[in-house]
Amino acid sequence: MESPMEVDQLVWNYGRKGEPPIQVLWIGHHTVILRQSKRTSYEAPFLYLLFGSVRAILFDTGATRDPARFPLRETVDDLMASWLSSHPHAEPYELIVAHTHAHGDHVAGDAQFHDRAHTTIVPHSPEDVAKFFGLTSWPEGRALFDLGGRILTVFPIPGHQKASIAVYDPDTEFLLTGDTVYPGRLYVQDSEAFRQSLERLSAFVDAVPISRVMGCHIEMTRTAGRDFPIGATYQPREAPLPMTSRDLKEVAQAAKESLNKRGVHRRDRFIIYQGQPMGALLVHAVRLLLSRVTSPERS
Numbered sequence: 001m002e003s004p005m006e007v008d009q010l011v012w013n014y015g016r017k018g019e020p021p022i023q024v025l026w027i028g029h030h031t032v033i034l035r036q037s038k039r040t041s042y043e044a045p046f047l048y049l050l051f052g053s054v055r056a057i058l059f060d061t062g063a064t065r066d067p068a069r070f071p072l073r074e075t076v077d078d079l080m081a082s083w084l085s086s087h088p089h090a091e092p093y094e095l096i097v098a099h100t101h102a103h104g105d106h107v108a109g110d111a112q113f114h115d116r117a118h119t120t121i122v123p124h125s126p127e128d129v130a131k132f133f134g135l136t137s138w139p140e141g142r143a144l145f146d147l148g149g150r151i152l153t154v155f156p157i158p159g160h161q162k163a164s165i166a167v168y169d170p171d172t173e174f175l176l177t178g179d180t181v182y183p184g185r186l187y188v189q190d191s192e193a194f195r196q197s198l199e200r201l202s203a204f205v206d207a208v209p210i211s212r213v214m215g216c217h218i219e220m221t222r223t224a225g226r227d228f229p230i231g232a233t234y235q236p237r238e239a240p241l242p243m244t245s246r247d248l249k250e251v252a253q254a255a256k257e258s259l260n261k262r263g264v265h266r267r268d269r270f271i272i273y274q275g276q277p278m279g280a281l282l283v284h285a286v287r288l289l290l291s292r293v294t295s296p297e298r299s
């Protein structure tokens with residue numbers, strides 16, 4: 001895939017007044033990145049919608065249940081209608097609703113799809129995820145998932161959360177890494193599992209062409225090693241979303257160095273949180289309060 005891409009340059013919505021609840025970016029003709037607005041949830045996750053000739057797959061359903069505040073179903077239906085109008089496809093055309101992992105800010109919108117025809121919602125447990133994709137030796141192994149002319153590789157990467165998966169798309173050469181690798185605070189729930197998953201990710205990026213490593217949040221500023229306060233709903237000058245194989249290898253190295261060392265492990269492009277370090281969380285609460293007082297654009 002050619003470089004640079006619009007996704008490298010784009011300034012995402014970051015909590016400005018009047019921004020839409022969901023921002024949409026097409027990458028080529030068959031891929032959409034969606035970002036939930038900071039004005040509907042401070043988590044402001046990124047979601048990914050990939051089209052093949054037989055089915056489409058949506059990774060994640062955002063942080064907010066209420067379709068009035070977060071019209072995900074409507075947005076996805078519009079995107080699908082637009083894609084279907086200009087591309088040959090199977091009838092009926094399927095939608096799979098899957099998840100990078102099972103945390104609330106990635107599954108909250110599931111219910112918006114319950115009554116959608118020709119739609120499968122993948123349940124959240126590691127067992128269910130393994131069964132759906134055909135992963136027979138969780139957390140080892142990989143599975144192929146065919147969208148029709150577009151075969152994704154899916155593999156388990158527990159550590160941030162026990163049902164975490166990585167997804168490789170040969171079309172964009174994106175590696176989707178959920179909350180395991182992204183420009184922000186990487187919360188480690190199981191230190192050893194996280195280290196092993198990063199080792200598997202490192203081996204994977206050596207084996208296939210990777211254009212970008214794409215996670216689900218931005219929490220870093222454009223200043224190296226500096227993040228926004230936890231809970232920030234206004235984030236001007238965010239770090240770019242895309243990361244590289246090199247960044248991923250740095251996460252792998254940091255996962256090794258910080259193994260079982262509770263606390264905050266800061267690098268230029270990300271920060272690893274091993275466990276729940278109370279001191280650091282308190283500092284964030286104070287920073288958040290201060291930012292609300294000084295922010296030029298409060299709601």
Ligand SMILES: [Zn+2]
Nearest residue numbers: 103105179216
């Ligand atoms: Zn998340």
